[in-house]
Amino acid sequence: xxxxxxxxxxxxxxxxxKADAKRALDAFIDNTTKALKKGDRVxxxxxxxxxxxxxxxxxxxxxxxxxxxxxxxxxxxxxKPGNDLSKxxx
Numbered sequence: 861x862x863x864x865x866x867x868x869x870x871x872x873x874x875x876x877x878k879a880d881a882k883r884a885l886d887a888f889i890d891n892t893t894k895a896l897k898k899g900d901r902v903x904x905x906x907x908x909x910x911x912x913x914x915x916x917x918x919x920x921x922x923x924x925x926x927x928x929x930x931x932x933x934x935x936x937x938x939x940k941p942g943n944d945l946s947k948x949x950x
Contacts, residue, residue: 863885866885867881867882867885868881870884870885892910896910896911896912896937899912904942905942906942906943906944906945907941907942907944907945908939908940908941908942908945909939909940909942910937910938910939911937911938911939911940912935912936912937912938913935913936913938914933914934914935914936915933915934915935915936916933917930917931917932917933918930918931919931
């Protein structure tokens, strides 16, 4: 499902216009992004939670040359599914 299909599904399920559904989805994405940028966690009970984790620097290999390279440390976004979501997907 892509963004346009998700907007259409939200609009039909909630009886909103597609424009309102798009604004709601964009607001959710924007606010989630801002919270994660600050290092906060976004938890949606039953669905899951988004959080930021630190990935340590490590050594890797260039697949073309085989030479060793340094991969710098960075922050990554993680998603942990909630219980309800996990049960439905099984």
